[in-house]
Amino acid sequence: MANCLVAQSGGPSSVINATVAGVVKANQMNPIYDIVYGGLNGIEGILQERLVDLTHMSEQENRILRQTPSSALGSCRYKLKRDNVEDFEKLFKIMEKYDIETLFYTGGNDSMDTVAALSEYAEKHGITGRRFVGCPKTVDNDLVHTDHCPGFASAAKFIATTAMQTWLDVNVYTRQEVFILETMGRDAGWLAASACLSGIVDLVVLPEEAFDKENFLAQVKKCIEAKNKCYVVVSEGCRYADGTYLAAGEAKNDGFGHAVLGGAGNAVKNMILESGVASRCKVQDLSTAQRCHASEQSLVDVEESFRLGMSAHMRSADKTFTGKMVGVKRKDQPEYDVEFFAIEANKVANFVKGFPKEWILPDYKGITEEAYQYLRPLIQGSPVIIYENGIPAYVKPYYMR
C-alpha cells in the first residue's frame, strides 16, 4: 500500500482539526494507506519535507484534536502558481519519495484552487498514482456548491451567543446606548447575519448590499427614538456603492492580494457620533477569537467536519478520485441531516458564495425566516469538552513538536 498526506491551509477555524482527525480515524478503521502523514504549514512545509506521522494517533489524542481550534498542523498562505513549474516538480518528487498517493488538503477557495492545479498538472503530464482531494474549511462560509463549510457554524454560534451576552450587558443602564458588534466576513455576510440568531439584533449591515449611510443613520435614529438603545452588527467587509470599504482607512493587503480589513465597527461608530443620532456608542470587534473559540463548538459542526474527513478518506479508495472537493449536501427533508458528495475542485476555486440577497430584509432590519431555517440547524448541540485544570485540553501543535 501507498501512503497519504493531510495538510491544512488558509485561516484557522474551530473545527478544521476535526477533518484531519477524521482522515486519521478512517484509516485506522479501514487502513487503505500504510502511513497517514501530516504536512506541516500546508504546501509551504510540504515543499520543505516537513512531515509528521499521524497513523497511530491514540483515540484520546484524536478526541482532543477534534476540540482543538486552529490548525494543529500549521497553515500557510503560500499560493502554488500554475506557472511555477519548479514548485510542482518538487512537490511530485516529494510525493514520490514518501510514496504519497493522496494529498488531502483542507482550506477555502484558494486551497481548492491548489487541489485543482495539482490534479490538472498530474493529468497534463501523465503522472499517475498521485491524487488530490480538497476538504472545505472556512468560517466565512463562502464556498459554492457545498451547503455550508465546516467551521462556519461554530463561529456563528459564538457570534450569536456573544451578541446575546453583550446585549444583556449594554442594556443595564437607563442611559442611551448604541452597541456595535463587528464580525469577520471579507466578501460574505454569513457571520454577521448569524448574529441575528440571538434574536436581539436591531440592525445588521452586510457586505452583499451597498452601504447607504443616510438610510442606515435614519434607522439608528428611529431605533433610538423608540427605545433609547440600538444593537448593530456590522461585517468587516461592508462597503459603499462605489466599492470603498467602510473600514477603508484601515485596509492593508494579505499575501493573496485580499484586503485585510478591520475597523468597520469604528467607522460606523464615528459616523453615528458625528451625525448626532446617538451620543454613546461602544464597539466590540470579535477579531481573532470568533474563529478559534472552540470551547463552544457547534456539535453539528464538529461532527460534520470529522465525518467529512472520514468521507474524503473513504472515497479516496477509488483510484480515479482526484481533483475533487468533498462537500456537504443538506437532505431535502424536514429533519436536518446531511450527506457528503464530491465535486470538481475547479468548480469551487475562486468563486464566492455571498449571503443570498433575497434573505436580507430592507433597511438593515435583519434576515428572513428562510435564512433562519438555513442557519438554525447548524448551531445545535454542544460537544462535551475535556478540561485540564480549568482550561480546555488542546493538543500541542504538531509544528511545535
Add this chain to the structure above:
Amino acid sequence: MANCLVAQSGGPSSVINATVAGVVKANQMNPIYDIVYGGLNGIEGILQERLVDLTHMSEQENRILRQTPSSALGSCRYKLKRDNVEDFEKLFKIMEKYDIETLFYTGGNDSMDTVAALSEYAEKHGITGRRFVGCPKTVDNDLVHTDHCPGFASAAKFIATTAMQTWLDVNVYTRQEVFILETMGRDAGWLAASACLSGIVDLVVLPEEAFDKENFLAQVKKCIEAKNKCYVVVSEGCRYADGTYLAAGEAKNDGFGHAVLGGAGNAVKNMILESGVASRCKVQDLSTAQRCHASEQSLVDVEESFRLGMSAHMRSADKTFTGKMVGVKRKDQPEYDVEFFAIEANKVANFVKGFPKEWILPDYKGITEEAYQYLRPLIQGSPVIIYENGIPAYVKPYYMR
C-alpha cells in the same frame, strides 16, 4: 414579617445574577421575609419605586437566572452622596412604604460605600428596622478583605481560554507574529494576570508596576529573536511611572470620575512597530465580552456567587446585621474550599486591592507559583448550561418586562 429588596449596581459580571438567585432561593427555603423585591437599575430605580416581586421565582427561572450574565435587574452608576439628604430621606420613605427591612446591594467598592452610607445615616438618625447588606461583585477582583470577588473567576477563565485559543490561532503561519491581548482592569492586574493560566503567555504588563517602555521592548525583541513569535497580555489600566496611561490618547471619564480606558493594546502595538523590534502585530481587545461571557462560567464562581447571596440572606435574620459586606474567605487547608464572613462595608468601600507586587516576575515574564496557587482553584469546573435553539437560555431582563 417585613420585606426585603435586592438590587444590583456597577458593571455587570457573568455571575452577579447568581447572588440575586441565592437571596431569592434562601428566602424560599426559610422565608424570613414576606416579599423579596428586586429593585430595577439599582438605587436610581429604587428612588423611582421601580420594584418587581421575585418572591415566588420558579426553580427553572432561578436556574436560568444563575447562568444569565449581566444584571438582570439592571444597574446604575448613580452615586448616593452623603450630603444629598433629599435622596436619603426619599429612600427611607420608600423602604417604609414597602415595609422593606433589608436592602441587599451587589456591586464593587462604590456600592459598598452606598451600603456604608445608608447604614450610617440610619444610625445617625436613630432609624431602626432598616438594614443594608453588601454583596461583592466585580470582575476586577479589586475589593479588599474578601479573598476574591464573585464574577472575577468566570472572566479569568474566559480570558485564559481565549489566550490559549488565540495563541493557537496566531502561531499557524511560519512568519513572525506578535499578538497582544488586552484585558479589563482599571487599577488592578488580576484579569490580565489570569491569562497566564493558559501557560502560553510570553509577556504580561500589569498596572501594578510602572511601565518601562525600553525594558518591555527589549523583552519583546528577545522573545522574537528566540522564536519569532511573542504573545503579550496587557491590562487596560497600565501606565508609565508618571501615571500617564498607555492608552492616554483614548481616555475619557465615567460618571464617578474614573478614567474610561481602552486602547492600551493598540498603544503597545504602535510602540512595537515603531521601534522595529517586530514587523507584524495583531491586537485582540476582549472588551465587553470578557465580563459577560457566561456560557463558560467557572463552576466554583457561579456556586460561590449563589451561596454568597444565600449567606447574606441567612445572616440578615440577625436584626443587628447592617452596614456589612459578606465576603469570601479561603480556608487554610490544601483542598480548596471557602467560607463566608461579614465585614463592615466601610472597611471595603473606596479601597483597591491590586495584584500583589511580590507575585509579579521581573521583566514582564508572568506571575509566581504562589499566584498560580491562588488563581487555579477559582476557574475549576463548568456548570451544565441550558440551551434553547443552539443559544444559551437567559431570563428576560426584569427591567424590560
